[in-house]
Structure formats: structure tokens, C-alpha cells
Amino acid sequence: MCGFVGFSDPDGGGDASRATAGRMLAAVAHRGTDGSGWCHHRGITLAHCALTFVDPDRARQPFLSGSGHVSVVFNGEIYNHAALRRELRASGAALRTESDTEVLVELYERHGMRMLGRLRGMYAFALHDARTGTTVLARDPMGKKPLYYARVPRGVAFASELAALLHHPDVPRTPDPRAVADYLVLRAFPAPGSAVSGVRKVRPGCFVRHEDGVLTEVEHWRPASPGVAARTGVREAEARFTALFRSAVERRVLSTGRPLGVLLSGGLDSSAVAAVAQDVSPHGPVPTFSAGFSDTDFDESAHALLVARHLGTEHHVVRIGGRDLAEVVESEYGRADEPLADPSLLPTRIVCRAARRRVRGVLTGDGADELLLGYRFFQAERALEALLRVMPADRVEALAGAVARRLPQRSGNLPARAALAQLARGVRAAPEHRFYLATAPFAPARLPALFRPEAAGALTDHDPFAEVARLLEGRAGLSPLERSRLAVVCHFLRDVILTKTDRGGMRSALELRSPFLDVDLVEYVDALPPGLKLRGFTGKYLLRRAAAPWLPRDTVRRTKLGFRAPVAALLRGELRTLLRDTLAPAALDRGGLFDPRAVRVLLDDHLSGRRDTSRGLWALLCYQLWSDGLPAACRAPAPPAPVALTEEMRRAV
Structure with a gap:
């Protein structure tokens, strides 16, 4: 497991690029404690921090293919890498390591993105092909590993976590009210959206190609x-x-x-x-x-x-x-x-x-x-x-x-x-909506009253279930139970459960499989x-x-x-003061999204014991803590000390 960052950098690779990469990488340093590296590869700057499981001494990233044409930063593990390596060697490939990272990049050299059908594992990776100037961002079928990206003036920037991407100077930092509305129904920011306008996630089972200034999404599973x-x-x-x-x-x-x-x-x-x-x-x-x-x-x-x-x-x-x-x-x-x-x-x-x-x-x-x-x-x-x-x-x-x-x-x-x-x-409701309506912090119909009038205007025609509808396209004849199951996989499994496991483990550099x-x-x-x-x-x-x-x-x-977790009791007990302070009118005024009067009703009802409003309060508390910390999160931390470039990297630069 690891974390990675990168950005289009046509004439870079100097001190400014290295400093930007260092600031971005420092924000995901918790994901990999076994060393870090960076390189500028023919128009793109990449950086990586590692938590190694396979061939740690020879598989440092960013990793270059044997030809030097393709560079990659990779988060995850390919579980069938040994079998794929045997196939590559049988076909004449002169592999230098026992790592799954090298298997990934050499498979791409031979098969392009068709190789994704061969992989068995969890992955998010960014790959740069210097022959065409193409950058590819990909996630595994279930979306076990995160990957964010945004357009920037010279191309595209990307990172394993949103916090890292926000350290790029050209990435926007404005919260997205429509995405916040999705979050208040679904408990997470569903791909391809994110909490920030202009920042997107690669969808599970998809890859995004950036070539000649154009971003194209392809669904591979x-x-x-x-x-x-x-x-x-x-x-x-x-x-x-x-x-x-x-x-x-x-x-x-x-x-x-x-x-x-x-x-x-x-x-x-x-x-x-x-x-x-x-x-x-x-x-x-x-x-x-x-x-x-x-x-x-x-x-x-x-x-x-x-x-x-x-x-x-x-x-x-x-x-x-x-x-x-x-x-x-x-x-x-x-x-x-x-x-x-x-x-x-x-x-x-x-x-x-x-x-x-x-x-x-x-x-x-x-x-x-x-x-x-x-x-x-x-x-x-x-x-x-x-x-x-x-x-x-x-x-x-x-x-x-x-x-x-x-x-x-x-x-x-x-x-x-x-x-x-x-x-x-x-x-x-439609069967595919019932699970979410039964568990939502806020029903969609309640959102306009929760938002300030100026923010509520952005919610016109808002549909938190748009991605569910996309997944169900072309699947006529499914029973209500089957539609429900696919909908639960669409968001709750991919965007809630797998986000939780990745974040819960990687904050301590622990890999979850x-x-x-x-x-x-x-x-x-x-x-x-x-x-x-x-x-x-x-x-x-x-x-x-x-x-x-x-x-x-x-x-x-x-x-x-x-x-x-016993969140209802927690909000009335150990977190009572934090809850009141974070959702106080002055704090909500800084964020500019939520109506303090509507929030006050939720607070008073829950803290007095009149009714349990803990689902909604928990969602608001988590969001507001993040929003309050957003300016500090974008300040420049001290960059980590990258490892030296490998000899292959030096020859490719």
C-alpha cells in the first residue's frame, strides 16, 4: 500500500516542481512509511510514498518500464502477479524485480489498458506513456483504493487523497453544494463527485485518459x-x-x-x-x-x-x-x-x-x-x-x-x-432508493430547509441517485430485490464501506484486504x-x-x-461541547451553507432527549469539522525527503 501524487509538468522537473510534489506527498505520508521518491518523466512529475509488501529493495516508485517509455505510481497489490510474471518472462520480457508494480507496467507496454482484465487485486494507479504523452488514471472494479483528479492549466493533477490534491497551487478549493447535498443523503461523497467543485474521483471500474488536453472516461468493469x-x-x-x-x-x-x-x-x-x-x-x-x-x-x-x-x-x-x-x-x-x-x-x-x-x-x-x-x-x-x-x-x-x-x-x-x-x-419510493431513504441523515425533501437560501438555489433538480440510475441503465426486468442490491453496492459498499476501510487502515499505514x-x-x-x-x-x-x-x-x-459506534450517546456526552461549538451560528456563518436555525432545532431536540437526531447531527459535525479545517489543510507542510532517483529514472529524464 502507499500514497501517490502527480501533475502535468511539460517543462518542469526543477525546484518548483519538486517543492509542489513534496507538499502534496507530505499530505499522504501516513499511507507509506517505508520511503518516498519522485521523478519528472517527460512532461509529468510523479511522487510516491511506500508501504511495501513485495520486493521492497528493487521496486521503488515512481517505477519505469524497461524501455523507459512508461512511468507509473501505484497503490494496491496485484495478487496474481507471480502468474503474470511467469507469462511475461515466457514471452521474452527481461524483468528486473519480483514486484507487482513491474508486472503492471510491462503488461501495459504489451497490451495497453486491455491488461486490466488480467489483473486480480486492488489498485489505483497513474501511468504516463511518453510515446503519446498520455496519462491514465485507473481504479479497480470495486474501487478499493481512492484516486482524485482535477484539471489544471497545464493538464491534470491527481492524488491518492483529496487533502494532497489541494496542495497543488492550481487546484480549486471551493466546497460544492450539490455534492454536499449528496453527502447528506448518502453519508459519503459518491464518485465521480467530491467535496470540492472541480475535483473528481475516478469511478470504480473505470479509467480516465488525459491526452492532447482532453479527458476521457472509459468503464472497464x-x-x-x-x-x-x-x-x-x-x-x-x-x-x-x-x-x-x-x-x-x-x-x-x-x-x-x-x-x-x-x-x-x-x-x-x-x-x-x-x-x-x-x-x-x-x-x-x-x-x-x-x-x-x-x-x-x-x-x-x-x-x-x-x-x-x-x-x-x-x-x-x-x-x-x-x-x-x-x-x-x-x-x-x-x-x-x-x-x-x-x-x-x-x-x-x-x-x-x-x-x-x-x-x-x-x-x-x-x-x-x-x-x-x-x-x-x-x-x-x-x-x-x-x-x-x-x-x-x-x-x-x-x-x-x-x-x-x-x-x-x-x-x-x-x-x-x-x-x-x-x-x-x-x-x-423506487426499490433502488429505499435503503438510502431508510438510512439517510436527511431525506432529499428536507435539504432545501437545511441550507441557507443562497446555497439552496444550487440544489434545483438535485438527484442524489443519479449514479444509481446510471448503474441500472440497460438492466430491464430486475426484481425489486435485485435493484436494491445493485444500488447498495453502487454507493454504500463502494463509497461508504470501502472509503471507511481505506481511511481507517491507511491513517496508520495498515493495509486492509x-x-x-x-x-x-x-x-x-x-x-x-x-x-x-x-x-x-x-x-x-x-x-x-x-x-x-x-x-x-x-x-x-x-x-x-x-x-x-454509539454515536447518539456520544453526541450527548463526550462530544457535547465540540458539537455545540462546531455547529454554533458563528461557525456555520463561516461555512455559508447551512441555516443556523434549522441546525439549532436538531441540536436542541437531540441534546434534550426529545428525539434522536444523531444521524443528521453526525453528518453535519463531520462536514463542518472538515470545512473548518480546510484552510489549514491547504497550507504547505514540510515536504518529505524523497529517496534518490534510481539509475533507470535518471536515464529516462
């Missing part, structure tokens, strides 16, 4: 249509799923000589990953790490300990209290890369920080719930489909609301009353009919069958709890 393998039997599907899952874990464990740990929540997904990792690891017992919350409504550490003992892992429990969570907000959110309103980032950050003291990388269970219909929402969606076939939407809405009001009020993890009430509000998001496994699961993922009201059906021989029976059958 998208999720398959569900139901293609409709005639697959249960036993056949289970055998194929198990083989692909085991292969996905094994690829990640064995692609590096370094031991990896597992973030073990105690739920089915991470427990299955831990089971296979323990079975294939060549390094002895696998280190596993779980969060232990002082709030018992959120604590799964006993379940994680049960699994760890069953598997024989080297287990570590990271105890987390409200003060620990508040410390992360107070010390980091003012200099966050980009606002993210997912409270689970807090415990993720703390557990990753503890794990980094023992390992450089961990496996996670991310992706299983979205791909295999594991969320309770999908069970509710199936029930909703059945109800809507026999009664009108207004009666379903009234019924759900009435049941919700009869349930007890509680503020713990996944309270049924709140979940049912939120679902009731989305009954009349997600076997369930292996592209071969994803493509197979995508093509399966929904009944093999959600059997009746049992989610992750194939995974439960596959994991039954590996795990305790209670683990396989357990209902998902979810990895969250």
Missing part, C-alpha cells in the same frame, strides 16, 4: 446482471462459491511473505475469513483483532473470542470507551481527507491503530452483506415485495408505522423501532439468482452452508449485529 446462472443447483453453487472464496483468501495471504492479521468482529463474514486464513497461513496462528465496547448494546467481543478459541488464532481485544471514540474525532476529523458520515469509522480507526503494532496488513469480511443479501434491510425488502402485491402502498406504510410505534424505544445498535419507522418512510471482493468471486455471486443468497428470510445462505464445517454452530446461525 461493471457488476453482472443477477440471475444469469438461474439454473445452478444449491450443491453446485455451494461448491463453486467455497472454492472461489478459499482461493480469494489464499491469494491475499500468500501473495506476500509477510504475516497478515484478521479484523474479527465475531460475525459470520469475518469469522469465515479468519477460518480460511488460519488454515492456509504459512506463519503459524493468525493474529486476530476485535473491538470491545463498554456499551454492551454494541459489544461483540465475546462472540469474537469464541471464534478465536475455536480456530486457535492469536487473539487481541481492543477495549474502546466513549472517550477513545471522542479522541479520534477531536484529533483527526478536522484534517480528514473528505467528510464521511459513517460512525463505524471511529472503532475501525482504533482497532486498525492497535493492529498496526503487530502486523502491516489485515483481512476483513467487508462485502459479504452487500453481495450475499446479508443486511436486515434485504429481508425487509423481500417482505415489502410480498405485502405490496396484496395491499396498496399507503396501507403498508401505515402498518409499518403502527408496528414501529408499538416497539420499545432504545438507542442501541440497530434498534428495530427506528429501522421499521425508516423503512415505512421509503415504502412509496477484502477477500469477498475478489473480482472472480464477485462476478460469480452477481450472476447467481437471489434465492441462493437470501433463502426465504435467511441472508448469506451460501456462505452459511460453506462455513458450517469451519465455525461454531452459533456463529453460523447468528443474526447480524453490525459494527457501529
Whole structure:
């Protein structure tokens, strides 16, 4: 893992270019602690900081192809690099290293961007081809690694994080109200947008080509249509799923000589990953790490300990209290890369920080719930489909609301009353919108009243679901459940969950690997009919069958709890003063987006206990802390000391 930056620099490469690259790279220095490097390569300046897993001594970046024509900076790992290297050598390539970076650049020399179909791994990279003057920015199919870019007067600038890109003198720094509106519904800034006007993200499964002053986006991968393998039997599907899952874990464990740990929540997904990792690891017992919350409504550490003992892992429990969570907000959110309103980032950050003291990388269970219909929402969606076939939407809405009001009020993890009430509000919506309307900090209809009149004018025709609509184009005939699943993958998995895992780990230079998001496994699961993922009201059906021989029976059958933080209590307790100060009228006046009167109602209601408005307040707090810290984030930090250019780089300059 690593961080990288770069920019078009037609006649540069001197002290000014090096200083700009140094300032940008310093903003992502936490992503790679094993050294840094920079070079000017025939019209482009590149810089890189490394967290090495494969051939660290000879694979320093920026890396040049053997011909010297192509330079690359690369964040991620190609898990099948050994097999691809053998193919390259068999075809006559004189490779100089054992690194996946060299495999990437030499494949490009031979196959161009068609090589992306050969790669199995996670990646974001920037590649410059001096033969054509072309710069290519690419992300893997699921978007596991971030990549931002912006037009600048001489071409394009790019970086692994938004904070780094903002250190380029020609990149804009003005917040984008329409993107903020997306964030307040979706909890993240969905690609291709960003928090800043004029700055974009490369979409997952896409690459952006800059050539002759023109930017062109090309989609190289998208999720398959569900139901293609409709005639697959249960036993056949289970055998194929198990083989692909085991292969996905094994690829990640064995692609590096370094031991990896597992973030073990105690739920089915991470427990299955831990089971296979323990079975294939060549390094002895696998280190596993779980969060232990002082709030018992959120604590799964006993379940994680049960699994760890069953598997024989080297287990570590990271105890987390409200003060620990508040410390992360107070010390980091003012200099966050980009606002993210997912409270689970807090415990993720703390557990990753503890794990980094023992390992450089961990496996996670991310992706299983979205791909295999594991969320309770999908069970509710199936029930909703059945109800809507026999009664009108207004009666379903009234019924759900009435049941919700009869349930007890509680503020713990996944309270049924709140979940049912939120679902009731989305009954009349399109299936692909219901998940987001049920979990949104703010419903789209409420946004104009939240914004100041001058900012609300920018929201005319605002549609937070435009990217969902794009993903569903040409997919006629999908069931409501299938449309819901694709929509959840579109934003919640890609923009929320994977942003959280990248940010939570890389702040401590810890690499997170997600076997369930292996592209071969994803493509197979995508093509399966929904009944093999959600059997009746049992989610992750194939995974439960596959994991039954590996795990305790209670683990396989357990209902998902979810990895969250007690944000409602946190805002009333440890973060109360910070919340009031950050969302005070004077502070909101500086930002110029939100109406202080509307925010005051949310504050008073939550802090008095009249109603829980923590979702909206959390989103506003995260955004406002970032916005307040934006001017400081753009000040020039001291540049890191780049490593010397390699001999190949010197010859190419």
C-alpha cells in the first residue's frame, strides 16, 4: 500500500516542481512509511510514498518500464502477479524485480489498458506513456483504493487523497453544494463527485485518459446482471462459491511473505475469513483483532473470542470507551481527507491503530452483506415485495408505522423501532432508493430547509441517485430485490464501506484486504439468482452452508449485529461541547451553507432527549469539522525527503 501524487509538468522537473510534489506527498505520508521518491518523466512529475509488501529493495516508485517509455505510481497489490510474471518472462520480457508494480507496467507496454482484465487485486494507479504523452488514471472494479483528479492549466493533477490534491497551487478549493447535498443523503461523497467543485474521483471500474488536453472516461468493469446462472443447483453453487472464496483468501495471504492479521468482529463474514486464513497461513496462528465496547448494546467481543478459541488464532481485544471514540474525532476529523458520515469509522480507526503494532496488513469480511443479501434491510425488502402485491402502498406504510410505534424505544445498535419507522418512510419510493431513504441523515425533501437560501438555489433538480440510475441503465426486468442490491453496492459498499476501510487502515499505514471482493468471486455471486443468497428470510445462505464445517454452530446461525459506534450517546456526552461549538451560528456563518436555525432545532431536540437526531447531527459535525479545517489543510507542510532517483529514472529524464 502507499500514497501517490502527480501533475502535468511539460517543462518542469526543477525546484518548483519538486517543492509542489513534496507538499502534496507530505499530505499522504501516513499511507507509506517505508520511503518516498519522485521523478519528472517527460512532461509529468510523479511522487510516491511506500508501504511495501513485495520486493521492497528493487521496486521503488515512481517505477519505469524497461524501455523507459512508461512511468507509473501505484497503490494496491496485484495478487496474481507471480502468474503474470511467469507469462511475461515466457514471452521474452527481461524483468528486473519480483514486484507487482513491474508486472503492471510491462503488461501495459504489451497490451495497453486491455491488461486490466488480467489483473486480480486492488489498485489505483497513474501511468504516463511518453510515446503519446498520455496519462491514465485507473481504479479497480470495486474501487478499493481512492484516486482524485482535477484539471489544471497545464493538464491534470491527481492524488491518492483529496487533502494532497489541494496542495497543488492550481487546484480549486471551493466546497460544492450539490455534492454536499449528496453527502447528506448518502453519508459519503459518491464518485465521480467530491467535496470540492472541480475535483473528481475516478469511478470504480473505470479509467480516465488525459491526452492532447482532453479527458476521457472509459468503464472497464461493471457488476453482472443477477440471475444469469438461474439454473445452478444449491450443491453446485455451494461448491463453486467455497472454492472461489478459499482461493480469494489464499491469494491475499500468500501473495506476500509477510504475516497478515484478521479484523474479527465475531460475525459470520469475518469469522469465515479468519477460518480460511488460519488454515492456509504459512506463519503459524493468525493474529486476530476485535473491538470491545463498554456499551454492551454494541459489544461483540465475546462472540469474537469464541471464534478465536475455536480456530486457535492469536487473539487481541481492543477495549474502546466513549472517550477513545471522542479522541479520534477531536484529533483527526478536522484534517480528514473528505467528510464521511459513517460512525463505524471511529472503532475501525482504533482497532486498525492497535493492529498496526503487530502486523502491516489485515483481512476483513467487508462485502459479504452487500453481495450475499446479508443486511436486515434485504429481508425487509423481500417482505415489502410480498405485502405490496396484496395491499396498496399507503396501507403498508401505515402498518409499518403502527408496528414501529408499538416497539420499545432504545438507542442501541440497530434498534428495530427506528429501522421499521425508516423503512415505512421509503415504502412509496423506487426499490433502488429505499435503503438510502431508510438510512439517510436527511431525506432529499428536507435539504432545501437545511441550507441557507443562497446555497439552496444550487440544489434545483438535485438527484442524489443519479449514479444509481446510471448503474441500472440497460438492466430491464430486475426484481425489486435485485435493484436494491445493485444500488447498495453502487454507493454504500463502494463509497461508504470501502472509503471507511481505506481511511481507517491507511491513517496508520495498515493495509486492509477484502477477500469477498475478489473480482472472480464477485462476478460469480452477481450472476447467481437471489434465492441462493437470501433463502426465504435467511441472508448469506451460501456462505452459511460453506462455513458450517469451519465455525461454531452459533456463529453460523447468528443474526447480524453490525459494527457501529454509539454515536447518539456520544453526541450527548463526550462530544457535547465540540458539537455545540462546531455547529454554533458563528461557525456555520463561516461555512455559508447551512441555516443556523434549522441546525439549532436538531441540536436542541437531540441534546434534550426529545428525539434522536444523531444521524443528521453526525453528518453535519463531520462536514463542518472538515470545512473548518480546510484552510489549514491547504497550507504547505514540510515536504518529505524523497529517496534518490534510481539509475533507470535518471536515464529516462
